[in-house]
Amino acid sequence: MSDWALISNEIRALIAYALILFVVAVCAFSYFIYFYRTKIKKAASEEPQLSLDVAYFHERGKRARQEDSYYISPMDESRKYGLVVCVSDGMGGMRYGDVISQHITDCIKEMHPISFFACENNADAIRQISNDIFDDFKQKGGATLAMVQIHNDHLTFYSVGDSDIILVRNDEATILNPRQNYVALLIKSLVRSGKQTQVAYTNSKARALVDYMGNHNPRVIYTKKPMRLLDGDTIIVNSDGVTDAIPVKSIPRYDAPSARAMAQNLKLTVKQKKHPKQDNYTGVVIKLQRGIV
Numbered sequence: 001m002s003d004w005a006l007i008s009n010e011i012r013a014l015i016a017y018a019l020i021l022f023v024v025a026v027c028a029f030s031y032f033i034y035f036y037r038t039k040i041k042k043a044a045s046e047e048p049q050l051s052l053d054v055a056y057f058h059e060r061g062k063r064a065r066q067e068d069s070y071y072i073s074p075m076d077e078s079r080k081y082g083l084v085v086c087v088s089d090g091m092g093g094m095r096y097g098d099v100i101s102q103h104i105t106d107c108i109k110e111m112h113p114i115s116f117f118a119c120e121n122n123a124d125a126i127r128q129i130s131n132d133i134f135d136d137f138k139q140k141g142g143a144t145l146a147m148v149q150i151h152n153d154h155l156t157f158y159s160v161g162d163s164d165i166i167l168v169r170n171d172e173a174t175i176l177n178p179r180q181n182y183v184a185l186l187i188k189s190l191v192r193s194g195k196q197t198q199v200a201y202t203n204s205k206a207r208a209l210v211d212y213m214g215n216h217n218p219r220v221i222y223t224k225k226p227m228r229l230l231d232g233d234t235i236i237v238n239s240d241g242v243t244d245a246i247p248v249k250s251i252p253r254y255d256a257p258s259a260r261a262m263a264q265n266l267k268l269t270v271k272q273k274k275h276p277k278q279d280n281y282t283g284v285v286i287k288l289q290r291g292i293v
Contacts, residue, residue, distance in 0.1 A: 048290060049079075049152065049153055050153050050229060050231060050233075050288040050289060050290055051288070051289050051290075052075070052078060052083055052150065052286060052287075052288060053258055053259040053260075053286070053287040053288075053289065054072060054075065054083070054085070054259055054284065054285070054286050054287075055258070055259035055260040055262070055263040055264075055284075055285050056070060056072065056263060056282070056283065056284040056285065057263050057264070057266065057267040057281070057282065057283055058070060058282045059267060059270070059271070059280065059281050059282070060280050061241055061275075061277075061278035061279045061280045061281060062275075062276065062277055062278045062279075063092060063279065063280055065098055066098065066280055067089065067090030067091075067092065067097040067098040067101055067143075067280055068087065068088070068089050068090070068101060068239045068241070068280045068281070068282035069087070069088045069090075069098075069101040069102045069104065069105040069143075069282075070085075070086065070087045070088070070105060070237075070282055070284060071084070071085070071086050071105040071106075071108050071109050072084075072085050072284060073085070073109075073112050073113075074112075077113070078150075078151075080113075081112070081113035081114070081116075081151070082113075082114070082116050082149050082150055082151030082152075083149065083150045083151070083286070084108065084112065084114055084147065084148070084149045085147065085148050085235075085237050085284045085286065086104075086105060086108050086145060086146065086147035086148075086237065087144075087145075087146050087147075087163050087237050087238060087239055087282050087283070087284060088100075088101035088102075088104040088105050088143045088144060088145050088146075088163070088213065089101060089143060089144045089161070089162075089163050089239035089240065089241070089280070089282070090141070090142075090143045091141060091142045091143060091144075091212060091214075092279065094140065094141045094142065095140050095141050096137055096140060096141030097141050097142070097143060099141070100133055100137065100141050100142060100143045100213065100214055101143040103133065104129060104133075104143055104145055104213055107129045108147065111125060114149060116149055116151040116154075116156065116226070117226075119156055119158075119222050119223060119224065119225075120222075122156075122158060122222070123158060123220040123222045126145065126147075126158055126160065126213075126220050127217060127218060127220050129213065130160065130212075130213045130214060130215060130216070130217075130218050131216055131217065133213060133214040134214055134215060134216045137214060139214065139215070141214060142212040142213055142214030142215065143161070143212065143213045143214060144160060144161025144162055144163040144212060144213065144239070144240075145158065145159065145160045145161060145163065145213050146158075146159050146161075146163035146164060146165050146177060146237050146238070147159070147237070148165055148235060148237055148286075150229065150235070150286065150288075151226075153228065153229050153288075154226035154227060154228055154229060155223070155226060155227045155229050155235065156222070156223045156226050156227070157176060157177060157222065157223055158220055158221070158222045159177035159178075159180075159220070159221040159222070160180065160211060160212060160213050160218050160219070160220055160221070161179075161180055161211065161212045161213065162179040162180060162240050163237070163238065163239050163240060164177065164179075164236070164237070164238050164239075164240065164242070164243050164248075165177045165235070165236075165237055166235070166236040166237075166238070166243075166248060166251065167233065167234070167235060168233070168234040168235075168236065168251060168252055168255065169230065169232070169233050169234075170232075171252045171255075172249075172252060173248050173249060173250075173251040173252055174248075175248055176227075177221055178221065180210050180211040180212070180219065180221070229288055230288075231288065231289060231290040232288070232289065233287075233288045234255065234259075234262065234285065234286065234287050234288070235285075235286040235288075236251070236266075236283055236284070236285050236286070237283070237284045237286075238281070238282060238283035238284070239279070239280065239281060239282045239283070240279065241270070241278065241279035241280050241281030241282070242266060242270060242281045242282070242283050244275075244279060245269070245270040245273045245275060245278065245281065246266065246269055246270060251266070254266050254269060258287065259285040259286065259287045260285075262285050262287070263283060263284075263285045266283055266285070267281075267283075
């Protein structure tokens, strides 16, 4: 007598039901992927794609060494694979911050070309990079990561730590990725309690990161589905040395027709602040404009 014959009818029914649910889930997921790929391709074919204009600045502040790193994927491959931009900011006051941030951007470079639709797999790959750093450096250093991918007028992003991904649209600037620092946790707690949030910013631990690259199994914040970009949008990926000097709401004042001009405006504004404890500041500006290319 086979083992299957020993199983009761009730258990057989449950197994069959579970298999049916599994098949339905796989089919639904496959349709979801197919639907969004078809939708994006259709949108791209109906009108000319947005052209990408990219520029960057990479400056050392008052720190002893440059601990920011960045990566911009090849522009001549952006139509085929999309554009990938990332910034990594080594944690100040810890050893190996510069080495780790460079290692992170080198790893992202080695991942190229990155699948635009495999967001969960990409997040897992980023988490594995962090785990490898954890094994190699034993939490003696760490860094942030802010990364975007733009393909067919859509954007996905990935974030660990407190570097920024900013959307400038209609003269308003919005941070797309929540910062993973202690002040963010304090603000949430105070809001839930119905208290004023100003006290969160005076806390001595406010800027401390609660997650970062180099931690074991960090929480990677990422987009679950692509975000539509519009003609005239600007995306800025930057270390917090930029937004510590320039309030996010003020960033649209430094807009300009070209990415290079806007990057120059932001860089000079930070430099002219002459803050005695100015952090290193790195930013990549991506401007999107409608044009036949």
